[in-house]
Structures are given as C-alpha cells and as structure tokens.
Amino acid sequence: MTAYQIGCDALVALGQADKTDYGAVPRDNPQLPEVLPRWDDLCVAVLKLASQQNLLTFRRADGSIPLPPNRGGLISYIVTEALPLPGPNIGAAWGLGLAHAAPDAQSVLQSLGLITNGYWSKAAETVLWRHLPSEWDIDITPDPRFADAVVRAVQTMPEDVRAEMDRIVTITEADVMALAAHRTAFEEELRIKIGANALTSPPATAEQARKSLEFARHGALDWLFFRRWRLGDGWLTPADAGRALGIFHDPLAIAIRRAVTIRLYPDLAFLSALP
16 A cells, blocks of 8 residues: 555645545645645655556566566466566666556656656666665665765754654663553453453563564654655755655665664664664
C-alpha cells in the first residue's frame, strides 16, 4: 500500500484530492496550490506508483526482469514467465539501467524531465537513488556525492534536528522497564479476557524490550530524515519541509541516516545494525 499512500498524499498536496482516514477522494473543485510540493518528491511518488501498477518495469542489463521466487508453484509465476516481454524503451544512462514504461507512464516521466530522447536524464539519476530498483544492483554509498552528503549533513545539522536526534537515540533503563512492564500487563489482560485458551507470550525480558525500542528508534530516525533532509538541499527548514511529501521507504534517506548516526554516535552499537 506504500505507493498508493504516497500517491494519495501527492494528490492532496497538488490540490486535486481531499485527505480521508483511508486515503484521499477527488475534489469537486481541484485547484493547484500557490506553493507546489517538491518536484523531486513528486517524481518519486510517480515512480513508486507506476512501478506498483506495473506501468514501469526495471530491467537487467540483458533486458530481462527477474521473476519472484516460486513459493508453492503458483500458476501466475509460470504464466508470467511464458508471456512475451516488451523490449526496454528507456535506455540506460547516468549509471541508471534499462526500463520499460507503458505509454501513459512514459508521457508523465517525460513531462517531469526524467526521460530525455528515450534515455534517463541527468536529473533522473539522484531521483532514482530514492527508488533503487533491485534489478539494477546499484550501490550508491561509494559515490563521492554520497560521502559529501554525509559530511554536509553532520556539519550543517540544525539545532532542532540534533536535539530531536539526541532524544530519539537515548534509550534509558526506565524506557526499557516501562516497555517490558507494558507488554507483561498486555499479556495478562489477554489472559483475563480470553481465559486459559489465550495464546500469550511469556513476560517480556529487559533484553527483548530493549531490542524492540532500538527497532522503533531506527524507524523514528528514518522519519526524521524523510521529513527534513534531501540530497540536493541538505537539511530543510521547517517551512521548506512543509513542501515535502512523506516519502517513506526512501533507501537514499535511510542510507544517509545510517552513515550520519554512526558518525555522530559511534558508541551506540545498535545504530550500525540493520534496519
């Protein structure tokens, strides 16, 4: 649902839809806002949505696409393998690989400036770093621009961002004990409500609680970068962040977050671990 959620957010930000609890609905009187959302964020939203709808498929160097693993011998996988594959119509360029776009998707990508003369444009390069198709097997971390971005992110970090980051990475014993107690109380409540047949877990240990907190803090740090950092601009001001879309599952932002936090907090081992 990620692509559809981001797509709904984009339509709302463009004044074409109204936000609802379950997504968005078209507006009766659509109108572009005076301040448009970020171009790069809109591009990522289009790439994700087109990929999700199979209007954009990324190809390996030989023009093929890897099939998903055959779990249980599903017929759909066999049929997919037998179908003729249209040739790529977006050429490799700027370190980006081949792709095939359906006509509607191709038109939108051209309008956004991501395709030029049938090839990925220069502007598309770092935009697609935020999508990173697995078919291309691209590692962006050795790129000098990535290293420069890490240095700039550390050296120019706003005080409010650093304060929020300090708060997120700090896990106290009180935090651990509170979560362990909360989980134990939750399991006990289930036993009381459901009775002897309740499928409950043993009381949470301090180590389990700490691991859960560490996982949650990874996510909170990611969201800080999703909201406030972009490769071309570095740290966004709160006002500029208002034009940003909530692009989550952004591999570039996550990679930068890992590199920055490891550099700022070398003694916190959990920051160097995945996710």
